[in-house]
Amino acid sequence: MHRQTLLAIYERLEAIISKLPGPLQNAVIGELKPIKEIFLSQRLARIVLTGKANADASALLSGLLGSDLQMVETKLSGGWVTYELRGRGGFRILDARRLNETSLTWNALAGAISEESPDLFVFLVDGSQPLELGLECEQTIRLLDMAELRHQSKAGLIGVIDFPSATPQDVVEARRLELQAWLSHPGKLSAHFVKSVAVCSFVRFRVDGSIDPDRDERRNLDALGELLTRELPGEAQVEMARLVRAKKVQLETAQHLVRSLTTVCAAIGVQPIPFADFPILTAIQFAMVSGIMHVSGRELGLKSAAEFFAAMGVNIGVGMVFREGARAAVKLLPGWGNAISGGVAAAGTYAVGRSAIGYFIEGISIGEARKLFHRQNLPKTR
Numbered sequence: 279m280h281r282q283t284l285l286a287i288y289e290r291l292e293a294i295i296s297k298l299p300g301p302l303q304n305a306v307i308g309e310l311k312p313i314k315e316i317f318l319s320q321r322l323a324r325i326v327l328t329g330k331a332n333a334d335a336s337a338l339l340s341g342l343l344g345s346d347l348q349m350v351e352t353k354l355s356g357g358w359v360t361y362e363l364r365g366r367g368g369f370r371i372l373d374a375r376r377l378n379e380t381s382l383t384w385n386a387l388a389g390a391i392s393e394e395s396p397d398l399f400v401f402l403v404d405g406s407q408p409l410e411l412g413l414e415c416e417q418t419i420r421l422l423d424m425a426e427l428r429h430q431s432k433a434g435l436i437g438v439i440d441f442p443s444a445t446p447q448d449v450v451e452a453r454r455l456e457l458q459a460w461l462s463h464p465g466k467l468s469a470h471f472v473k474s475v476a477v478c479s480f481v482r483f484r485v486d487g488s489i490d491p492d493r494d495e496r497r498n499l500d501a502l503g504e505l506l507t508r509e510l511p512g513e514a515q516v517e518m519a520r521l522v523r524a525k526k527v528q529l530e531t532a533q534h535l536v537r538s539l540t541t542v543c544a545a546i547g548v549q550p551i552p553f554a555d556f557p558i559l560t561a562i563q564f565a566m567v568s569g570i571m572h573v574s575g576r577e578l579g580l581k582s583a584a585e586f587f588a589a590m591g592v593n594i595g596v597g598m599v600f601r602e603g604a605r606a607a608v609k610l611l612p613g614w615g616n617a618i619s620g621g622v623a624a625a626g627t628y629a630v631g632r633s634a635i636g637y638f639i640e641g642i643s644i645g646e647a648r649k650l651f652h653r654q655n656l657p658k659t660r
Contacts, residue, residue, distance in 0.1 A: 323369045323514040328418040329402040331375040341479035367517040395429035405441035411460045419466045434509045437461045437474035443495035450476045520575040532570045536631030539566045544624035567634045574638035590648045
């Protein structure tokens with residue numbers, strides 16, 4: 279996580295905003311506060327694994343992340359284990375499936391759940407094995423009861439059935455529905471059950487950790503990643519979206535960021551003092567690009583954001599001249615000057631944000647991002 283970097287960016291932005299007139303300052307801070315909380319309140323997701331002990335959780339998580347992840351047997355009986363990928367985030371796992379095979383005890387599980395409230399339960403089974411799940415369902419109910427008693431938890435339950443890639447599709451769907459029937463049967467499980475998902479997690483990693491494209495048989499893991507992310511509480515969603523590349527969630531978060539900061543820049547842009555708003559607008563736009571980079575899973579920072587502006591060919595000095603030129607021109611339209619100037623500030627901010635989303639999240643080239651920027655009713659900056 280990049281909490282300190284994010285905090286530094288927002289503290290710098292707030293210091294600049296503090297120079298605005300009182301009423302405008304309060305309005306801008308009010309718009310920025312929810313955005314700040316989205317990023318600075320983020321933490322690692324806490325996921326409890328239930329279901330069949332013979333299902334390969336390591337393969338599933340490695341396939342989901344696109345990175346070879348080895349499940350490490352914790353030395354602390356029943357404890358949470360943290361996994362992190364450098365620069366992309368991580369999650370915490372409580373593997374509660376091995377009660378009948380190891381020294382894992384109910385007391386140890388109760389202690390772990392008492393210590394930290396689960397965000398989500400994942401019921402994992404091997405699709406190539408018979409689905410006799412009576413005992414596993416009873417154990418899952420007991421775990422759900424523990425979380426509800428200790429934390430008033432309403433955490434969701436997702437069923438995941440992992441198949442070999444050669445399994446016929448009609449068999450896959452029949453077995454998925456069989457798992458769904460177990461988990462949606464009237465009672466405790468059905469109150470938490472969200473959905474069952476059939477996947478194939480098999481992928482071969484090379485020695486250097488890269489994926490061998492000739493042995494990549496993964497299926498439907500993108501849908502699982504989106505579902506996992508959406509079922510988490512808000513404070514864990516951004517980190518999980520970065521980690522599993524949940525593109526729809528990433529897009530929604532980034533678009534919310536752009537809309538809010540475009541509104542802020544429109545409000546600042548109507549200020550009548552020439553040049554007074556330029557450092558603030560620039561700081562907001564840089565912070566916006568940094569936030570979009572973070573949501574996308576990239577390393578973030580003002581330096582990286584500056585490199586994005588430069589790569590697009592955006593000349594900030596020319597932008598300033600255009601902003602002030604617009605203000606001068608609209609003096610010919612008495613009464614409309616501030617409104618048009620605010621619209622220019624908003625349009626510029628939106629164009630920057632839209633092109634950043636295209637490049638960092640949608641995967642368009644920097645050339646396409648540059649064209650997208652210039653299409654947003656902005657002048658040519660080169």
